[in-house]
Amino acid sequence: MKSINMKTLWITADDALARLGTKPQTLYANVSRGRIRAKPDPTDPRRSLYHADDVQRLAERHSGRRHTAAVAAQAIRWGDPVLPTTISSIAGGRLLYRGRDAADLSGAAALEDIAILLWETPGVVVKAFGCVMTGRSRLAAALGDLAARVADDLPALGRNPAVLRTEAADVLSTVAAGLAPWPDPIPLHQRLALGWHRPDAAEPIRKSLVLAAEHELNVSAFAARVTASSGAALSAAALSGLATLTGPRHGGAWLSVTRLAGQAGSIGVREAIRAMLSSEGAVRAFGHQLYPHGDPRAKIILESFEIPALYGLLVKAGEDLLGEPPNIDFALAALAATFDLPQDAPLVIFALSRTVGWLAHAMEQVESGQLIRPRASYAGS
Template structure:
């Protein structure tokens, strides 16, 4: 369904408030805004966000409705100090993630997000061959769950040490290596593309954490039960396999394949007709464009087909390329394996899942919402 954007005047009329209140709601993340393409000096405002606030102020919504909408791109529902998205930017513990990705490795990012006293060291490790990297990682994590202790009731320093071991387990499945190389180099060398190491590093850092996304929420729910960190990570990994989350890159490669044979405009038209959405473009939290995608694609020579696709997506849909698009473009640029975007994303996001799991354990709270029964 197409996102609707309205002018400030329309938003103010619906809200019945002053212009300063509108700006305050934007700064607090309650209303999304983006520059007006016809006049960069003006802004447009997300219609659904405005309507939601207008209804709340009018007192027409019950608490149950507010709670239900909160978990559908709605108001924040959990307190965190790990990351935030505001003003079209991604912040890791208050620091610009784009700036952090200029030099940091995933291991350094893990130490920063986990507030670890030292850089995380991941030893060499590789699992038995015969299965895909993803299937191998599922098996390795499942193997830990029987022996790992529950996370609840253990000191943060101990959990951080265990988190490093869980990350090493995931790395053994997704980035197997006989040498204790940095994780971005392990992937690049394992794929026989050493020249791709630095762009992969940047991808890993920028995909490590993204607020309360689907997989992070799943990891927190599991951790809130007191389960082991490996179990929380396994929950996140399972959620990542869905086509609307970690599998979104598949639609990007399919779009590129159609564009190569039928043309860019026709490929976008066909995907709109069949799927009703083109997942390669746009992100609800970044109305002006996904800054992660811009930073990643600035780190390598983007293939001409993907450049044309990005331009067409912005022209025809009004939405810039997103993170999924940039991961697919990276794989195409360096001729990486078909599952490379998922491997990079899963390895990176493991760091975020563990950060969320440890934060949830430390809070001591059980995530247990109520259900609204609508049956007979």
């Protein structure tokens, strides 16, 4: 049987420099800034290998004269930073919330504590709502409840920041009512664990909520900021973020992980990876563009419980065959599998957590007073 050829994913420094047409110092600078992923060469630990796709992307960006329109277009697609923010940053393989390491915060903080930090407010009270069975999924309930309040909520523009922060807590309460319904005002991670009848899952859920709360200018955060820049209500910004999160290339990426695990259980880990590479051209369970040496969020989550044997085999295969460690989508899917949580649990955890980040971005955008309105480059006849 023909083996999987993974060598094209990683190239030597000489090859990278030839494609980039730059000096070694520039290559190392791009690695340190997270623009090019690198890993030790298994045949010579003193040397490094560089991710071919990252190198090619930068080579194409810098080829020829960089017109303003070309720079702007590249910035939208995993390009250079385009919006100033004080909420979070990703640098040197670390995720920072207002300058504090999210990995350290996950040691003891709850999601409510992260809201206090990101919103820069003295306290956050998330109201409790009873478990009302409506026949809707949790995600559908959150989407419907947010949409119902959008028409009644006041526009965010021109209002006192302290008032907006109080309203943000109310919007988070609305989302929590759909995603984590519980009659008592206990921390959100406990509401989820008890609502799923898995109290032993509370601790890894807590860590997951903290680590997924914010991640710079991801597509759902950008959607929330665009909505907020129009002056719309905070609930509208959160609704935009939640709708964007449902996409298979964002919050829905965990489905790819469960499909991979299902195939691995049937045909074997190696063949499952081969099949996904053939059908999708990528295995989304592994690697992250912003973390050349591995997603630190996934590492912390996976260390908080004993993963099933099948998922352990997948972790090893991902590193051996793809040269990539698991990412947060893999970690959330493994969490759901370990504690036998509902099928949509990864998306529920992600959505509840990320609502805190969306609201932080919405309020920062409103306070900037700027409208996000890029120009289009017409490509028709």
